[in-house]
Amino acid sequence: DGDELSIFPDQTEFISRLDTAGRRGLTNVPGTTIEIHPGSIDVTHPMPVEEIESIFTDKRTYLRNYQADWADWLRDLKAGWNPPTTDLLTTLQEWWGPLLEMAPTLCAQVGANVLIRTGELEVLIDFPNGEVRAHAGEPFAFSFDIPRELVETVAAERAVDWSNSLLLSCRFTAWREGEYNEYVYNFFKSLSRERMRRAEAEVVRKLTPADELEGVVEPDIQIGDYVVQRRCPHRNADLEAFGEIDDCEFVCTLHGWRFDLETGRCLTASDLPLRIKHVE
Known part of the structure; x- marks a missing residue:
């Protein structure tokens, strides 16, 4: 309702702070067009200004309406989730075991057990020993509680990036002992x-002292018809x-940064161009 503390303040808070700093902030919603001219800025919204303001002043109603708009789509999506199978543990062992074996340095940086609770199944990822097995009461430093049908679905799809395929949905709860660990x-x-x-x-590169990396030049790579850094x-x-x-864009899918395919100009920030060249 607007009174809760949040690490994600909405546009009105940012615009208020810009105003306090003596700068002009512009509300921008999907469909808004902003035309910049010498001496003027023209803003055209896809709906009346009053409706846009109500998004922020009456968030509960807006979100309930948004939920209703997507209800049928969400129902159909959930209907397509995979039901529980009898071999999920085996699937994860055969899939993740070889990957853990490939990454001893990453495993060492996690340095602890990670527990996944999914329905009645509890799967332990033993990073120190590079194993995946059923949890038998061992201690763990990180845990995820995820609905079984979601794990079954991404496992059946062999989704290679659970951060995007599952975790960004926020349909899970997590717990950790101690500090955040990016390697998990x-x-x-x-x-x-x-x-x-x-x-x-x-x-390995991140843990290598800077003086050992100094002077090391990595060769460019080719992706499609382009050579890129x-x-x-x-x-x-x-x-x-x-x-x-x-x-017409080059995308780094790790964080979603985009660059103009022909010039390398960064479309996400203004000062981080990419070296890229079309192969003749």
Whole structure:
């Protein structure tokens, strides 16, 4: 209702802070067009200003209406989720066991057991020993409680990035003992041999002292008809693993950063261009 503390303040809060700083903020919703001219800015919204304001002043009603608009779609989506099988544990063991074996450095950085509770099944990922097995009461430092049908669905699809395929849905609860550990989530983003090979290389590179990396120049790589630098200028993601061409844009799928395919100009930020060249 607008009174709750949130780490995701809405546009009105940002615009208020801009106003306080003596700057002009513009409300922007899907369908809004903003035309910038010398000396003026024209804003055209897809609906009356009063309706846009009500999105922020009466959030509960807006979200209930939004929920109702998508209710049929969500019902059909859930109807397509996979029912429980009898071999989910075996599936995860055969899938994840070889990946853990490929990534000893990543496993060492997790350094603890991770528990997945899904229905009546409790799966333990033993990162220190590189094993996946049924939980038998061992201690763990991280846990996820995920509906069984969701795990069955992404397992049946062999989804290689559970961060996007499952965790971003927020249809789970999580617990941890101690600090956030990015390597747990790196594992769930890298559920294929190619991705895990890249993830392990990233960890090794990150842990290598800077003076040992100084002077090391990585060769450019080719993706489709384009030669591009190996590392994303955002967070050094390996573009051989995370780079994709999407129409006239080059995308780093790790964090969704986009670049103009022909010029390398960053479309997500203004000061991080990508070196890219079309192969004749």
